[in-house]
Amino acid sequence: xxxxxxxxxxxxxxxxxxxxxxxxxxxxxxxxxxxxxxxxxxxxxxxxxxxxxxxxxxxxxxxxxxxxxxxxxxxxxxxxxxxxxxxxxxxxxxxxxxxxxxxxxxxxxxxxxxxxxxxxxxxxxxxxxxxxxxxxxxxxxxxxxxxxxxxxxxxxxxxxxxxxxxxxxxxxxxxxxxxxxxxxxxxxxxxxxxxxxxxxxxxxxxxxxxxxxxxxxxxxxxxxxxxxxxxxxxxxxxxxxxxxxxxxxxxxxxxxxxxxxxxxxxxxxxxxxxxxxxxxxxxxxxxxxxxxxxxxxxxxxxxxxxxxxxxxxxxxxxxxxxxxxx
Amino acid sequence: xxxxxxxxxxxxxxxxxxxxxxxxxxxxxxxxxxxxxxxxxxxxxxxxxxxxxxxxxxxxxxxxxxxxxxxxxxxxxxxxxxxxxxxxxxxxxxxxxxxxxxxxxxxxxxxxxxxxxxxxxxxxxxxxxxxxxxxxx
Numbered sequence: 001x002x003x004x005x006x007x008x009x010x011x012x013x014x015x016x017x018x019x020x021x022x023x024x025x026x027x028x029x030x031x032x033x034x035x036x037x038x039x040x041x042x043x044x045x046x047x048x049x050x051x052x053x054x055x056x057x058x059x060x061x062x063x064x065x066x067x068x069x070x071x072x073x074x075x076x077x078x079x080x081x082x083x084x085x086x087x088x089x090x091x092x093x094x095x096x097x098x099x100x101x102x103x104x105x106x107x108x109x110x111x112x113x114x115x116x117x118x119x120x121x122x123x124x125x126x127x128x129x130x131x132x133x134x135x136x137x138x139x140x141x142x143x144x145x146x147x148x149x150x151x152x153x154x155x156x157x158x159x160x161x162x163x164x165x166x167x168x169x170x171x172x173x174x175x176x177x178x179x180x181x182x183x184x185x186x187x188x189x190x191x192x193x194x195x196x197x198x199x200x201x202x203x204x205x206x207x208x209x210x211x212x213x214x215x216x217x218x219x220x221x222x223x224x225x226x227x228x229x230x231x232x233x234x235x236x237x238x239x240x241x242x243x244x245x246x247x248x249x250x251x252x253x254x255x256x257x258x259x260x261x262x263x264x265x266x267x268x269x270x271x272x273x274x275x276x277x278x279x280x281x282x283x284x285x286x287x288x289x290x291x292x293x294x295x296x297x298x299x300x301x302x303x304x305x306x307x308x309x310x311x312x313x314x315x316x317x318x319x320x321x322x323x324x325x326x
Numbered sequence: 327x328x329x330x331x332x333x334x335x336x337x338x339x340x341x342x343x344x345x346x347x348x349x350x351x352x353x354x355x356x357x358x359x360x361x362x363x364x365x366x367x368x369x370x371x372x373x374x375x376x377x378x379x380x381x382x383x384x385x386x387x388x389x390x391x392x393x394x395x396x397x398x399x400x401x402x403x404x405x406x407x408x409x410x411x412x413x414x415x416x417x418x419x420x421x422x423x424x425x426x427x428x429x430x431x432x433x434x435x436x437x438x439x440x441x442x443x444x445x446x447x448x449x450x451x452x453x454x455x456x457x458x459x460x461x462x463x
Contacts, residue, residue, distance in 0.1 A: 075400050079412045166393055167423050175423060220435035
């Protein structure tokens with residue numbers, strides 16, 4: 001009754017392949033349609049793959065004077081490159097959606113909300129309603145990522161799987177995580193697995209706080225628990241989409257159990273075999289409480305102006321937590 | 327010999343003057359150190375005076391350098407923001423934890439968010455250490 005796995009992949013892959021384009025450095029960005037409700041677009045760049053000095057200069061040309069200053073004030077070439085790529089990724093990504101005719105990444109203006117969360121300033125025209133594009137960025141030393149949604153707050157966090165923790169993991173968890181999370185980590189005897197679970201929890205908690213957009217003091221890590229219910233991992237085909245149910249991820253506020261933590265949905269991925277990425281997004285208001293709706297995810301590995309590779313549905317993007325539709 | 331740069335002060339041991347004639351391939355040199363030359367943290371070297379003790383600032387710098395694996399040439403002033411050194415939120419939390427262990431204090435979550443520079447860390451540490459001394463003594 002259900003289409004075979006191979007056929008289920010085909011429509012997805014075709015859609016993705018259409019996006020793949022290898023353009024010269026001077027060409028424009030491939031435009032993309034805004035994500036639909038409960039959909040996240042995830043763009044990431046690997047700094048090690050960006051070597052061309054002329055390309056980096058091109059990115060520098062996209063930045064505002066203040067952004068340029070911030071980039072150049074970083075100590076050392078590596079940190080400057082990372083800061084530059086982060087701004088270039090945000091600008092080029094948002095420009096792809098061509099909102100209000102904004103096609104030039106240079107023309108975008110940014111501000112911070114009262115809690116410090118970066119937002120786009122849209123020049124509103126008469127008769128146009130404010131676009132509801134939301135974004136959030138995260139970077140580790142070897143990956144910079146930008147998540148985009150429509151009409152839904154979003155927070156993302158990426159971390160290297162092998163990231164070294166200077167402090168003892170359990171001591172850290174005891175100090176900064178909730179009791180439940182600390183107990184969960186304590187129950188893991190294998191130190192490598194414990195380390196990995198720690199990193200996963202960290203990214204999920206970070207993503208949640210960043211999605212809330214109210215600053216870290218509004219939701220100190222100790223005051224909420226992220227629970228990863230590892231039931232049976234399975235993937236199934238629903239119509240023509242491939243849906244992964246790796247585990248259910250829930251967040252619960254300890255201070256305020258009645259708070260609307262059920263309005264947040266998580267996705268946890270393993271990226272490029274080297275990173276964990278957590279995405280936290282607000283459930284669409286139309287979804288009834290308790291209804292399980294997957295997060296639809298489309299992911300691109302990009303070198304802006306050079307190459308966009310749709311990687312959702314490939315080994316580069318492995319769902320490991322949450323209900324995800326690729 | 328003391329070297330003062332924009333980084334935290336580093337003091338190298340003074341080379342002692344030897345009465346014996348120099349033998350071997352190197353000469354010992356004595357260095358006189360005029361008092362007026364002694365750099366004070368409250369001097370114009372730093373635009374904002376750091377109220378915390380130099381030893382506190384030094385220890386904070388050491389912990390930050392270790393956590394962020396900074397190269398010795400990287401400048402670290404009391405005003406340098408951790409984020410400007412490439413620290414992310416996990417680094418900052420680890421730094422705070424390192425400081426708590428080093429100084430035997432406990433930093434509240436709200437306060438830890440406000441630790442973004444060496445100066446802020448050192449000032450907070452001194453405040454907490456003093457509070458603890460007053461409460462415990």
